[in-house]
Amino acid sequence: MTRPRVKVCCIGSIEEAKAAMDAGASALGLVGQMPSGPGVIGDELIHRIAGAVPPPVSTFLLTSETSATDIIRHYKKVYTSVIQLVDKPEAGAYEALRRELPYVKLVQVIHVSDHNSLNEATEAAAFVDALLLDSGNPGLPVKVLGGTGRTHNWEISREITRSVTVPVFLAGGLHSGNVKQAIEAVQPYGLDLCSGVRTNGKLDAVKLKAFFEAIDI
Numbered sequence: 001m002t003r004p005r006v007k008v009c010c011i012g013s014i015e016e017a018k019a020a021m022d023a024g025a026s027a028l029g030l031v032g033q034m035p036s037g038p039g040v041i042g043d044e045l046i047h048r049i050a051g052a053v054p055p056p057v058s059t060f061l062l063t064s065e066t067s068a069t070d071i072i073r074h075y076k077k078v079y080t081s082v083i084q085l086v087d088k089p090e091a092g093a094y095e096a097l098r099r100e101l102p103y104v105k106l107v108q109v110i111h112v113s114d115h116n117s118l119n120e121a122t123e124a125a126a127f128v129d130a131l132l133l134d135s136g137n138p139g140l141p142v143k144v145l146g147g148t149g150r151t152h153n154w155e156i157s158r159e160i161t162r163s164v165t166v167p168v169f170l171a172g173g174l175h176s177g178n179v180k181q182a183i184e185a186v187q188p189y190g191l192d193l194c195s196g197v198r199t200n201g202k203l204d205a206v207k208l209k210a211f212f213e214a215i216d217i
């Protein structure tokens with residue numbers, strides 16, 4: 001089994017970006033305005049961090065916008081290499097994003113809850129460069145779109161990775177103690193995590209090292 005790529009999310013400073021890259025991260029997540037969650041930073045800071053990251057490492061803007069116009073407006077404040085859509089986009093948005101931003105990679109988050117998530121994933125996979133399976137709940141009065149620290153049903157996630165041809169990242173409650181089991185269960189292309197490598201909201205070098213050691217297979 002090859003080692004999955006790792007995206008360290010909720011990066012809050014250039015120092016955190018460097019620490020994550022030094023530990024072995026292939027990608028960094030930069031969380032824009034969200035209805036809730038612990039990892040949100042301002043667009044000006046996202047732009048600065050993205051500008052400081054060298055080319056082999058991807059920078060993901062996490063946006064909760066759902067219309068193409070608003071997603072493009074958000075992107076044009078930060079200029080990351082990837083846009084991660086954490087909510088379901090409006091009809092026609094993927095096509096408009098491809099037309100307007102043909103050089104930007106798109107990642108769609110699927111909040112895995114039940115077997116409908118498989119349909120949602122296969123539909124989205126036709127339009128994007130990768131999927132990211134997470135544990136949020138967009139159905140709540142105040143939407144929860146990530147950063148929950150909770151795992152979800154990995155059997156459904158495994159079904160999704162088997163069914164789609166695009167790369168799949170697994171997220172939601174991953175940490176050094178459960179990541180090996182998660183890789184075996186889901187066999188994802190990549191892993192994404194936020195709270196599992198943080199203490200009191202700050203990136204924790206000890207947890208980060210333990211996480212990369214745990215996936216050193």
Ligand SMILES: O=C(O)c1ccccc1NCC(=O)[C@H](O)[C@H](O)COP(=O)(O)O
Nearest residue numbers: 009037038039145146147149173194195
């Ligand atoms: O962290 C947030 O505030 C957040 C809010 C809304 C969407 C995404 C958010 N975080 C970024 C991520 O994509 C996390 O890496 C992912 O949800 C996994 O988080 P965790 O379960 O804490 O590892």
